[in-house]
Amino acid sequence: MKRIFILLVAILASGMLSRSCSAQYSYPSPWSVPGPMVQAPSAYGPMVPASFSQGFAATPSFLPGPPGYLNTPIAAATPSPYVQTGFFQDGGVPMPADAPATAPQPMTSGDACCGVPTLTNPSFTGAFPWTAAQPVQTGDPFLNPQMMGQQPTNIPPQGLYSYGASNPGPQRYGFQSRLDFAWQSAAALEGSATDEFESYGIDYDLKWSAAMPSGATFNWTNQFAYRNVDAGAGAYALPSSLFRFGIDLELVSPSTAPASLRLAVTPSINTDFNGNTWDDGFQLDARGIMLFRMDDYWTLGLGAMYWDRLNDQVIPYAGLIYRSDYWEWQLMYPESRVSLFLGNEMYFAKWFYVRAEYNVEAYGIERQNGPVLEQTEVEFSDYRILGGFRMESAYFTWFFEGGVVLDRKIEFGTAPDTTGVDSGFIGQIGLRY
Numbered sequence: 001m002k003r004i005f006i007l008l009v010a011i012l013a014s015g016m017l018s019r020s021c022s023a024q025y026s027y028p029s030p031w032s033v034p035g036p037m038v039q040a041p042s043a044y045g046p047m048v049p050a051s052f053s054q055g056f057a058a059t060p061s062f063l064p065g066p067p068g069y070l071n072t073p074i075a076a077a078t079p080s081p082y083v084q085t086g087f088f089q090d091g092g093v094p095m096p097a098d099a100p101a102t103a104p105q106p107m108t109s110g111d112a113c114c115g116v117p118t119l120t121n122p123s124f125t126g127a128f129p130w131t132a133a134q135p136v137q138t139g140d141p142f143l144n145p146q147m148m149g150q151q152p153t154n155i156p157p158q159g160l161y162s163y164g165a166s167n168p169g170p171q172r173y174g175f176q177s178r179l180d181f182a183w184q185s186a187a188a189l190e191g192s193a194t195d196e197f198e199s200y201g202i203d204y205d206l207k208w209s210a211a212m213p214s215g216a217t218f219n220w221t222n223q224f225a226y227r228n229v230d231a232g233a234g235a236y237a238l239p240s241s242l243f244r245f246g247i248d249l250e251l252v253s254p255s256t257a258p259a260s261l262r263l264a265v266t267p268s269i270n271t272d273f274n275g276n277t278w279d280d281g282f283q284l285d286a287r288g289i290m291l292f293r294m295d296d297y298w299t300l301g302l303g304a305m306y307w308d309r310l311n312d313q314v315i316p317y318a319g320l321i322y323r324s325d326y327w328e329w330q331l332m333y334p335e336s337r338v339s340l341f342l343g344n345e346m347y348f349a350k351w352f353y354v355r356a357e358y359n360v361e362a363y364g365i366e367r368q369n370g371p372v373l374e375q376t377e378v379e380f381s382d383y384r385i386l387g388g389f390r391m392e393s394a395y396f397t398w399f400f401e402g403g404v405v406l407d408r409k410i411e412f413g414t415a416p417d418t419t420g421v422d423s424g425f426i427g428q429i430g431l432r433y
Contacts, residue, residue, distance in 0.1 A: 173217075178205040180430040184405055186230075187424035195232025197410065197421045202226045205248075215254035222247055223268065227361075235369075235416050238378065239272040242363045246283075255293075262303075263288045270363040280364025280377040280413070283308040289317050297322055301332060309362040310379035310413055334358040339390075348391040355401075357384045369414060376413040383407050384426055396433035402426065 179202075186198040207221040223246035231238045246268030253261040264287050271281035289303025303317040319332030328339040335357040342350040362379040369376075388401025408421035 173209045173211060176207045176209070177433050178203070178207070178430070179432075180204075180428060182426065182428040185425040187408070187422040189231065189234070189236060189410075190420040190422070192232065192234055192236075192419075195234045195236065197229070197231045197408070199230075200228040217252040217254075219250040219252065219264075220247070221250070223266075227363075231410065236410055236412075236419050237367060238410075239274065239365050239367065242270070242272050242365070244268055244270045244361075244363075258293050260291045260293075261288070262291070270361070272363060272365045274366035274375075275364035275377075276375045277364055280375065282364075283362065287317055291321075297324060299323075305334070307360055309360055310377045310411060313360065315358075345391075347393045349393070351390040351392065352388075353390060353401075354385075354387045357386075358382075359384060367412075369416075374414060378413075379409075379411045381407075381409050381411075382421075386426065386428070388428075396431060398429075398431050400427075400429045402428070 182199075182201040182203075184197075184199040184201075186196040189195045189197055203223075203225045205221050205223050207219060209217055209219050212218055223244065225244035225246075227242040227244075228240060229238050229242060230240065246266055248264060248266045250262060250264035266283075266285040266287075268283050268285070269277060269281050270283055271277045275281060285306060285308055287303065287305040289301050292300040292302070294300055299321040301318050301321065305313075305315050305317045307313045307315065316333050319330070319336065321331070322329040326341045328337075328341075330337045330339075335355065337353055337355040339351050339353040342352055344350070358381075360379065360381045362377055364375070365378050366373065366375050367378075383406045384403060385406070386401045386403030388399050390397065390399040403426055404423055405426040406423050408423070409418065410421060411418045
């Protein structure tokens with residue numbers, strides 16, 4: 001049955017082979033040129049976008065922007081006395097530190113920058129009670145010409161943007177790539193006076209995202225990983241090269257309600273090309289999580305993961321997520337991350353973060369076990385704590401991080417079966433584009 005399933009997956013993959021929205025999506029521009037207009041922050045309670053019509057508008061509400069803001073006319077919001085902004089939140093949308101003391105004054109179409117008519121939104125007069133009200137986005141910001149993060153011109157982009165971290169989390173459709181390089185420093189094997197474990201790794205993912213007629217998003221990710229490992233020449237010697245080929249298929253429900261669902265299945269082949277590829281190297285992982293938007297800041301996730309390894313595991317895939325204008329706390333398992341927004345520089349948004357992760361990998365291999373050449377499965381497990389720096393733009397993101405890898409174990413399917421590895425340094429760099 002496994003072979004039939006793998007054959008079907010391979011056929012589908014052949015037709016396809018032709019990197020977390022961040023909390024901050026549009027922040028004040030790094031440019032020092034005073035911006036003519038910016039979305040009006042409000043101190044007047046719950047907010048919804050105002051009603052607009054396409055083209056010239058006589059009196060849309062705009063606010064003259066202070067120096068350093070994005071030079072793009074952004075539609076303002078108007079008060080709504082009957083819409084609450086969150087299940088567990090009072091007081092409406094929080095007021096930014098640079099909010100004006102008085103209400104914004106109307107602006108006519110003649111004040112539009114560079115002779116371009118003021119941008120307006122389609123008519124929209126209500127808001128969902130589980131999200132902070134935001135102007136409707138009329139285009140895909142990733143498709144704007146010469147668009148790289150913040151746009152330092154007075155030419156309005158195709159889409160409209162919202163201030164702060166509680167804007168709708170967009171899906172980026174089309175192809176995306178993720179490339180990571182990792183190194184685990186040499187550390188002694190337990191019970192051995194001479195052998196050490198060291199690892200170099202490369203991971204590449206090619207992701208394709210598309211909208212479905214129901215409004216859901218379908219993500220197809222082709223995955224490749226390479227590990228160059230060295231565990232000495234003793235009882236726990238390993239093949240030097242390990243490979244992984246996988247396909248991650250994920251379905252994401254529309255985020256138009258307090259709850260959304262993510263379901264995924266990931267078949268993969270993990271092998272040194274000498275071991276039993278089908279029985280020891282084939283894995284079929286799965287995961288699912290329900291996300292509950294509790295208010296403008298907090299999201300609760302409840303779910304589970306199944307990892308098909310040497311030791312099969314069902315682990316929690318759950319936790320809390322908090323987002324504000326400068327912080328993003330993803331207190332999840334098996335990976336948690338705390339990120340701090342540091343501001344903008346040129347086309348990039350800068351972030352510092354700390355993360356912790358539980359990681360398990362397994363491969364079907366052939367090894368020399370004393371006088372016997374045997375085929376078996378090997379599993380690597382560890383915990384990682386890293387700190388890093390990330391630069392984001394609309395086109396690509398890069399990061400570097402370093403930390404410590406703890407509680408490392410190497411386990412084989414045949415005796416001698418288990419050994420530990422001392423704690424050591426781990427460093428990673430990566431690119432998303």
